[in-house]
Amino acid sequence: MTTSPDLPASLSATVKADVLAEALPYIRRFHGKTVVIKYGGNAMTEEALQRSFAHDVVLLKLVGLNPVVVHGGGPQINAALKRIGKEGSFVQGMRITDAETMEVVEWVLGGQVQQDIVMMINEAGGKAVGLTGKDGCLIQTRKKMLADNDNPGQWLDIGYVGDITRIEPAVVKALQDDQFIPVISSIGYGEDGRAYNINADVVAGKMAEVLGAEKLVMMTNTPGVLDKNGQLLRSLSAQTIDELFQDGTISGGMLPKISSALDAARNGVTSVHVVDGRVPHCLLLEILTDQGVGTMISSH
Numbered sequence: 001m002t003t004s005p006d007l008p009a010s011l012s013a014t015v016k017a018d019v020l021a022e023a024l025p026y027i028r029r030f031h032g033k034t035v036v037i038k039y040g041g042n043a044m045t046e047e048a049l050q051r052s053f054a055h056d057v058v059l060l061k062l063v064g065l066n067p068v069v070v071h072g073g074g075p076q077i078n079a080a081l082k083r084i085g086k087e088g089s090f091v092q093g094m095r096i097t098d099a100e101t102m103e104v105v106e107w108v109l110g111g112q113v114q115q116d117i118v119m120m121i122n123e124a125g126g127k128a129v130g131l132t133g134k135d136g137c138l139i140q141t142r143k144k145m146l147a148d149n150d151n152p153g154q155w156l157d158i159g160y161v162g163d164i165t166r167i168e169p170a171v172v173k174a175l176q177d178d179q180f181i182p183v184i185s186s187i188g189y190g191e192d193g194r195a196y197n198i199n200a201d202v203v204a205g206k207m208a209e210v211l212g213a214e215k216l217v218m219m220t221n222t223p224g225v226l227d228k229n230g231q232l233l234r235s236l237s238a239q240t241i242d243e244l245f246q247d248g249t250i251s252g253g254m255l256p257k258i259s260s261a262l263d264a265a266r267n268g269v270t271s272v273h274v275v276d277g278r279v280p281h282c283l284l285l286e287i288l289t290d291q292g293v294g295t296m297i298s299s300h
Contacts, residue, residue, distance in 0.1 A: 023288040031064035033214035034176070035287065036269075038204035038257075039071045039117070041221040043277030050120055053219075056283035057181060058126040065287075066176045069121075069128075069183045070207055072200030073113040080104050092146055093253045094158055097197045102160040105197045106132075109185040117183050128181045133188035134195075136171030139164060139203065141188030141196045162188045162196025164203070167210040205260030209267045216264045217286060218257055219277030224295030225250065225258065235296045238262055258297070265299040272297040 037057070043049040060067045077095070078088045081104055089096045097105060114130040121128035133139030141162030148154040175182045184207065186200035201218060208216035223232045228249050236244075241262055244250045250258050261272040275282045275294030285293045 019289070022290060023284075026288045027063045027065075030214055030287065032066070034066045034068060034208075034211045035060065035215045035217060036068045036070060036204055036208040036211065036213045037283065038201055038216070038218040039069050039277075040074070040200060040219055041277045043219050043282075044071070044073070044113075045075055046278075049277065049280065051124070052280040053277075053283065054117075054120040054124040054126070056281055057121055058124045059284065060287065061126055061179070061181055067181055068172060068176075068207060068211065068213075069117065069181065070186065070200055070204040071109070071113060071117060071183065072186050073109050076113050077105055077108050080108050090253075091156060091158055092149070093255045094144075094146065094161055094199060095197060097159040097161050099160065102195055102197060106187055106195050110187055114183055114185050121181055121183070126181050127179060128183050129175055130183045130185070131171065131175075132185045133198075137168045138171055138184070139188035139198065140166040140168070141190050141198060143190065143196070160194060160196050162190065162198045164188060164198060164206050167206055169207075169210050172207075172211065199256045199260075201257040201260045205264040205269075208264045208269045208272075212268060213264075214270050215287065216261065216269050216272045217283060218261060218272070218274045219282065220257070220274055221276075221278060223276045223293075224274045225254070225297075233295050235298065237297075238266065238299055241297070261297045262299070265297050 039053065043053050057067050057069065081088050081101065086101065110132045118128040118130045131138055142165050144158065144161045144163040146156040146158055148156050172182045186198045186203040188196045188198050190196055204216060204218065225233045225236060227233055241258060261274060265272045273286050273294050273296050275286050279293055282293050285291060
């Protein structure tokens with residue numbers, strides 16, 4: 001944390017001590033618990049926020065929590081597609097993924113982006129290991145078909161996009177037991193041996209459920225879930241979320257995010273948080289302080 005240069009050194013030290021004291025009960029409560037973090041948005045693309053994220057993850061590990069990072073890479077995929085003359089297109093917040101696009105997705109997520117995150121965490125003092133759905137049969141999928149909202153009863157084929165059929169968490173648990181930090185790309189594999197693109201929010205939600213996570217934290221480019229007037233909604237219940245879906249307050253790219261968050265809350269994840277990834281150290285603020293940032297989602 002930073003303090004004003006006008007503050008006396010003793011006050012600066014006192015403020016820091018207060019922050020550490022405030023974190024202690026949270027460290028005690030969450031010690032040994034798994035926290036799944038969906039990493040994306042500006043936090044993935046701005047250097048200062050990247051460093052802040054990596055340090056937060058390493059600190060959480062060092063004080064006894066078990067962070068698991070799940071990432072997408074929409075901006076990086078779009079940039080790679082543009083280089084080969086393709087334009088990304090979406091339906092209901094899901095990327096339409098033909099065979100050529102899937103090759104790019106696999107190369108960007110399972111290669112470039114994942115290795116950047118792994119190196120960043122390692123440079124901050126952690127021990128990160130990258131995984132895709134193929135490793136240890138981690139994420140098994142089948143082809144996803146989307147209901148056509150404009151033509152009831154019809155289905156949309158959006159290409160190599162997968163629905164998760166099973167998550168086999170043994171490889172993640174083995175890494176955690178050896179004090180590694182798993183970094184998971186949102187790529188699954190089908191019985192046909194093909195790679196399938198999966199929305200990273202969906203992977204994070206399912207991973208949190210299967211691992212019995214204490215918390216699921218989803219980093220976004222907004223302060224959290226906003227109402228129609230742009231005001232932050234600090235806590236949401238399942239019933240409130242259903243109403244926000246119906247009146248269109250939650251739409252576009254937020255649909256899979258909030259649906260996954262709600263499913264996780266209903267399926268045993270103690271608390272789900274949608275936080276502003278543009279705020280430095282948002283993970284520590286959300287998990288280890290009284291203040292918190294963003295929206296908390298509960299199943300009730």
